[in-house]
Amino acid sequence: MGHSITVTVNGEKKTAEVEPRLLLVHFLREKLRLTGTHIGCDTTHCGACTVLVEGIPVKSCTMLAVQADGQQVTTVEALAAGGTLHPIQAAFKQEHGLQCGFCTPGMMLTSIALLQEKPDPTEDDIRWALSGNICRCTGYMNIVKAVKSAAVQMKTATATPEAATAAARS
Amino acid sequence: MLPAPFEYHAPKTVDEALELLDQLGDEGKVLAGGQSLIPLLKLRFASPGHLVDINKIKDLDYLEERDGALRIGPLFRHKSAERSSLLASRYHVMADAAPQIADPIIRNRGTIVGSVAHADPSGDWGAVLLALDADLVLRSSSGSRTVKARDFFNGPFSTALEPNEMLSEIRIPASRSQTGGAYLKLERKVGDFATVAVAVHLQMADGQVGSAGIGLTAVGPQNLKAERAEAALKGRVLDDAAIKEAAGLAAEAAEPKADHRGSVEYKRNVVRVFTERGLRRAYERARGGG
Numbered sequence: 001m002g003h004s005i006t007v008t009v010n011g012e013k014k015t016a017e018v019e020p021r022l023l024l025v026h027f028l029r030e031k032l033r034l035t036g037t038h039i040g041c042d043t044t045h046c047g048a049c050t051v052l053v054e055g056i057p058v059k060s061c062t063m064l065a066v067q068a069d070g071q072q073v074t075t076v077e078a079l080a081a082g083g084t085l086h087p088i089q090a091a092f093k094q095e096h097g098l099q100c101g102f103c104t105p106g107m108m109l110t111s112i113a114l115l116q117e118k119p120d121p122t123e124d125d126i127r128w129a130l131s132g133n134i135c136r137c138t139g140y141m142n143i144v145k146a147v148k149s150a151a152v153q154m155k156t157a158t159a160t161p162e163a164a165t166a167a168a169r170s
Numbered sequence: 171m172l173p174a175p176f177e178y179h180a181p182k183t184v185d186e187a188l189e190l191l192d193q194l195g196d197e198g199k200v201l202a203g204g205q206s207l208i209p210l211l212k213l214r215f216a217s218p219g220h221l222v223d224i225n226k227i228k229d230l231d232y233l234e235e236r237d238g239a240l241r242i243g244p245l246f247r248h249k250s251a252e253r254s255s256l257l258a259s260r261y262h263v264m265a266d267a268a269p270q271i272a273d274p275i276i277r278n279r280g281t282i283v284g285s286v287a288h289a290d291p292s293g294d295w296g297a298v299l300l301a302l303d304a305d306l307v308l309r310s311s312s313g314s315r316t317v318k319a320r321d322f323f324n325g326p327f328s329t330a331l332e333p334n335e336m337l338s339e340i341r342i343p344a345s346r347s348q349t350g351g352a353y354l355k356l357e358r359k360v361g362d363f364a365t366v367a368v369a370v371h372l373q374m375a376d377g378q379v380g381s382a383g384i385g386l387t388a389v390g391p392q393n394l395k396a397e398r399a400e401a402a403l404k405g406r407v408l409d410d411a412a413i414k415e416a417a418g419l420a421a422e423a424a425e426p427k428a429d430h431r432g433s434v435e436y437k438r439n440v441v442r443v444f445t446e447r448g449l450r451r452a453y454e455r456a457r458g459g460g
Contacts (some may be wrong), residue, residue, distance in 0.1 A: 003178060006298045020178030020221070021211075042171050044209050046404055062208045066178050067225060110275065124277055131360040132273030 006071035009034070010078035018065045024058075025049045027065035028075060036076035036105050040134070047133035050106035051075050057110045059132075076105035079112075087153040088112055088146070098148030099137035106133050111147045119155050121147070177220045181249050184230075184338065188311040191334045194220045200336050202244055202284035203226070205276045224336075233257075235344050236260035239305075242340040248277035260341070262455050263341060263351030263371050267298050269383070270353065273361040277457045286322075289329045289392065292363035296323055296393030297385030301369035302342045306330075309338035316341075323392040348374040350456030354444040358431065364388040365431040366440040368420070370448035372408075374456045379403045380381070382416070386444060389424035389437055396420040399445065408453050417445040 002017040009032060016031050028051065040048030042061050049060045052074035056077045079086035088108045091097065098104045107130060113120060114129040121129070126147045127140075135143060181187040191198045192455045198220035201207055210216040219266040224230060224244060231245040233254060240261060251257055251268035258265045269284070271277055271294055286306070299306075299319040306317050308331055322330050331337060355367035367387035373380040382403040384396040397418035426437035 021173040021175055023172070023208075026172075039237055042212070044205065044276065047273070056278050058279055059275055061212075062176070062205060062276075062440075063279070064204070064208070064223075066180075067204075067223060069180075090366065129274055132275040 003066050003069075005066055007065075007068045007070075008072045008083075010073075010075060016065075020064060020066050022052070022065045023061055023112070024051070024053075024063045024065045024073070025060035028060060028073070031065075034075050034077050038102055038105060040102065045134065047106045047110065048103050050109050050133060052109050052113060055113065057113045057132075069095050074109065076108060079108065084124070086112075087157065088115070088150045091146040091150035092143075092154060095142050095146040095149055097139065097143045099139050103133060103137075107135070107143055111150065113149055114147070115154055119151060119158075121151060123148070138143045171212040173208070174214060174217035174312065176211075176218060178223065179220060179281075180223045180226045182228075182260040184224075184227060184309070184336075185311070187224055187227065187336065188309065188334070190220070190222050191336060192311045194222070196333050198222055200284075200287070200289075203247060203280035204284075205272065205280035206285065206288040206290065218392075222307040238344050240344055241341045242282055242342070244281065244336070244338060246282055248272070248280050248282065249274075250276060254305070260301075260345040260349070261351065261396075262349075262352050262452065263298050263301055263369050266351070266353035267294050267355075267369065270294065270355045270357075270367075271456060276361070277381065283337050285341060286340065287329065287331060289323055289327050290363075291326050291390060291392050292388040293393065294353070294364065294367060294369075294387055295353065295454035297367060297369040299340065299342070300385030300393055300395040301351065301371040301383035302373075303383055304343075305341040306337055307339040307341065308332075308335045310335045314338065320395050320397075328392075332345055332360070348380075348456050350374070350452040350454065352448040352451035354448050354453070356440055356444070357455075362418065366424075366426070366437050366444065368441060368448050370445065370452045372403075372449070372452040372456050374408075377407060379406050379408055379412075380451075384416070384420050384448075386424055386441060388431075389426040389441055391425070394423055396445070397421040398423060403449075408449065412448055413449050416449060417442045420445040 006015045038048040040046035044062045051060045196427045199218035201221045201223040230243045232243040248271045304319045351371040356365045369385035371383040386394040399416040423441035424441045
């Protein structure tokens with residue numbers, strides 16, 4: 001039996017008829033064609049499919065689409081809204097925080113949630129927060145560097161817009 | 171991977187959920203955090219005809235001390251336990267266990283009560299509840315009953331829950347002064363199930379052990395309570411001899427199986443070492459340190 005659900009994905013309300021067994025990740029990738037959310041292990045281990053549900057990182061292969069009814073979901077596609085890279089994306093680029101890029105959407109969304117909670121994380125905080133996201137290229141050193149760098153950028157940006165522009169130019 | 175087809179229900183009240191469970195019998199399954207259940211459905215290890223999702227029911231996400239007990243509601247998530255200052259200051263074994271459950275993203279969604287109802291012998295909370303001598307409230311449309319944690323687990327993924335019941339609350343005797351606890355877990359990597367873990371809870375009284383609770387993870391068909399080790403500590407001064415004796419008895423209580431995580435001898439030895447360390451840490455905390 002189909003269920004009609006309305007999910008706010010990246011700020012836009014999306015309504016669809018879904019089978020209860022449809023996983024959130026399939027809803028995003030197949031119904032909405034938002035393929036930035038990757039399916040890695042499909043067994044709740046790797047974190048490649050991480051999205052934000054109501055701002056909280058969730059493995060979208062381990063949540064039913066019907067459970068997201070009435071909720072806000074953020075995927076990697078929302079980050080470069082308007083064509084400008086989000087500071088976390090800019091930092092991953094700058095610090096070579098990716099090699100094959102498969103884990104990157106999940107890594108970035110988990111990092112954003114961390115930085116919202118702890119704008120000034122220690123290296124331990126970052127490694128701890130990302131311990132549910134696996135990078136097969138084992139590029140962890142640069143991923144951690146990228147998150148640190150994004151933290152600095154985002155703090156500066158919130159402090160003064162002028163400073164943020166200056167930092168971006170430097 | 172897709173689960174087998176099922177009907178989905180999202181009741182708004184507990185009564186509505188219990189009525190559904192009554193009607194559905196064996197075909198109904200409660201969905202809380204889903205971090206164990208959804209993988210099971212996807213792997214087709216389980217294929218219930220109906221899921222009763224309790225996430226839309228208000229007021230089930232709570233942790234509170236009331237009437238002599240710490241009460242945990244069905245939607246209280248691991249992450250909230252990890253962040254709870256109440257647990258950090260007064261329920262050490264829980265505070266120790268919380269950040270060691272699965273990984274941070276799973277902890278955002280998974281619940282303590284759901285994990286206990288799932289009854290994986292490698293689950294962490296079962297051992298914690300055995301050490302704390304918790305009561306579990308099992309509710310159905312015709313009323314509720316209370317079962318001790320030691321009578322709840324019947325074997326792998328098997329509990330005292332009837333198909334029409336839901337685990338509606340966990341109750342832990344409220345922490346008094348001079349209590350301490352610890353949870354020690356050996357895992358190969360973050361997110362792996364425990365190779366071995368040991369939960370310890372101590373209530374000291376006048377320099378002696380008033381009562382001790384010791385729960386074991388991943389070394390038997392279910393979470394085990396090391397009752398002979400607990401009994402051996404009661405009324406004793408917690409010196410090296412008492413600690414060694416209890417650790418030996420806890421290791422004897424373990425029924426590990428050899429697998430890719432280790433041999434029987436190895437796992438039994440980890441139980442012994444962790445019980446020793448756990449008792450020392452719990453004792454330190456009961457005396458106001460660590």
